[in-house]
Amino acid sequence: MDILSYSAVELAAAIQSGTVTAVEAMEAVLSQIDRVEKDVHAYVTIDKTAAMKAATVTHEKIKTGELTGPLAGVPMALKDNLCTSGLRTTCASKMLENFIPTFSAQAVLALEKAGAVLIGKTNMDEFAMGSTTETSVYGETRNPHNTAHVPGGSSGGSAAAVAAQECFFALGSDTGGSIRQPASFCGVVGLKPTYGTVSRYGLIAYGSSLDQIGPLTKNVTDCATVLELIASYDAKDSTSIQRKDTTFTSALIEDVKGLKIGMPRDYFGEGLDKEVKESVLAAAKVLEKKGAILEEFDLSLVDYAIPAYYTIAAAEASSNLERFDGIKYGYRTAEFEGLHNMYKKTRSEGFGPEVKRRIMLGSFVLSSGYYDAYYLKALKVKAMIKKAFDAAFARYDVILSPVAPSTAPRLGESLSDPLKMYLGDIYTISVNLAGICGISVPCGRDTKGLPIGMQLIADSFQEKKLLRAAYTYEHAQKGAE
Numbered sequence: 001m002d003i004l005s006y007s008a009v010e011l012a013a014a015i016q017s018g019t020v021t022a023v024e025a026m027e028a029v030l031s032q033i034d035r036v037e038k039d040v041h042a043y044v045t046i047d048k049t050a051a052m053k054a055a056t057v058t059h060e061k062i063k064t065g066e067l068t069g070p071l072a073g074v075p076m077a078l079k080d081n082l083c084t085s086g087l088r089t090t091c092a093s094k095m096l097e098n099f100i101p102t103f104s105a106q107a108v109l110a111l112e113k114a115g116a117v118l119i120g121k122t123n124m125d126e127f128a129m130g131s132t133t134e135t136s137v138y139g140e141t142r143n144p145h146n147t148a149h150v151p152g153g154s155s156g157g158s159a160a161a162v163a164a165q166e167c168f169f170a171l172g173s174d175t176g177g178s179i180r181q182p183a184s185f186c187g188v189v190g191l192k193p194t195y196g197t198v199s200r201y202g203l204i205a206y207g208s209s210l211d212q213i214g215p216l217t218k219n220v221t222d223c224a225t226v227l228e229l230i231a232s233y234d235a236k237d238s239t240s241i242q243r244k245d246t247t248f249t250s251a252l253i254e255d256v257k258g259l260k261i262g263m264p265r266d267y268f269g270e271g272l273d274k275e276v277k278e279s280v281l282a283a284a285k286v287l288e289k290k291g292a293i294l295e296e297f298d299l300s301l302v303d304y305a306i307p308a309y310y311t312i313a314a315a316e317a318s319s320n321l322e323r324f325d326g327i328k329y330g331y332r333t334a335e336f337e338g339l340h341n342m343y344k345k346t347r348s349e350g351f352g353p354e355v356k357r358r359i360m361l362g363s364f365v366l367s368s369g370y371y372d373a374y375y376l377k378a379l380k381v382k383a384m385i386k387k388a389f390d391a392a393f394a395r396y397d398v399i400l401s402p403v404a405p406s407t408a409p410r411l412g413e414s415l416s417d418p419l420k421m422y423l424g425d426i427y428t429i430s431v432n433l434a435g436i437c438g439i440s441v442p443c444g445r446d447t448k449g450l451p452i453g454m455q456l457i458a459d460s461f462q463e464k465k466l467l468r469a470a471y472t473y474e475h476a477q478k479g480a481e
Helices: 008-017 022-040 048-063 106-113 156-163 180-186 220-230 274-289 302-323 339-350 353-366 371-393 418-423 429-434 463-480
Strands: 043-046 075-079 117-122 169-174 189-192 212-217 260-264 293-297 398-402 437-445 451-458
Touching (some): 022 048, 048 117, 180 189, 220 463, 260 274, 274 398, 274 437, 274 463, 371 398, 371 429
Parallel strands (some): 075 169
Antiparallel strands (some): 437 451
16 A cells, blocks of 8 residues: 555554554655645645654654554644744744744644654645635645645645645644635545634634634544544643543544434525535435434524624734734844834734734724724624524534535635635634534535535534544445445
8 A cells, every 4th residue: 555545543553563664654755745845835844854853763662662652653744833843933924934933832742742743834824814825925835636726724735735645634723714624625624623622832823712723634533533632731721621522533433313413504595606515415415314314594693704703813813913023033124213113114024915904904993992893893793603503502413514605716816805715714714703613524526626525513522523423424425436
């Protein structure tokens, strides 16, 4: 079996049995990167020497029995907003082009402790602000299925790297769909966990009340395995939650008999591409055949989700990004006259257009006279959205919907119309506003050969229901092939 065709869990098992070594796995991935990276551009930073050295050390630990975990020796990639000790972390921005953290994110440490081996850092929209991975200062990432199209965003580099076999799994961050949407566009599995499940320590913040780290993987089994390793309470993160039910791999069962699945009418109406709708409805029928109970319902408040999200996210971004002032760390303009001029020039030169747009919007909605009219109102809408989901989950175990209104747009299409790009998040952002969990699972392709994803949403701390439904669907599809 070709090394690259293994899933992450299969590779780890092959390494444990001695069929493959961690060093051979890393060599295979680096060779694949050499072949396809010029076309895909999934990575910002790759340290081949460090990756090979880490693989060698891991190989020795596996041989001695020190490492026996389900991902030991498996090459991984990380979105470039996760801090990595001694390795450049840029957020795909000029502002942090030479920033080398002195510590690693908690989620990264958990994976390294389990024996996963870092390849490098993946490309993203600048400071995670975008839905296409085109706002990166290092150039856009391209969809491996068709390089004329975007991979989605902001975790587009991570999704593209998994789809192009440039890693066996990757971590991304999801503020309004930034794991699930690129997973859908690239034909991989992407999960946004319940807010507080994975420590945000070491994640460079965009919207602190919305951000959550999660896995992008080849299949549902890998997804559950990665999540199990990174989910834990962390005293360093004040939003971290103590959970007892983090054995997510126990949910990998083919059984949805009696599972009640709600399908919001609002998510299948106007604006949804015909081919996407047909694929998602066909996927729903597969689950119904397996014994799930499908029912349409009105979720409501969909029209208010996007304005509420962009008001809250921009407000939090303007607050989080004020630390990049040219004094503490990061980029500083070369020539300036006085402190205020230095701030102004540093930020003008260091941030890209989309980041500036959101900082300005955020500063405006937080300003005196507009706080009540916009920001406070958005928080009230957020609470109403959570209440609407609470009512839905009183009736249903899982909600099923599309991930995005269409398949991946062509490169350059979205940047010319930011509002259209924002509207592309319509089915994903409510999950972040409500702090609940969601997963994207591949469910077909359009006539252009571009992947389509189905989104499954569950209540807070109900990832196991998501994984069980996703696993059942995935295996039903394999059986049908």
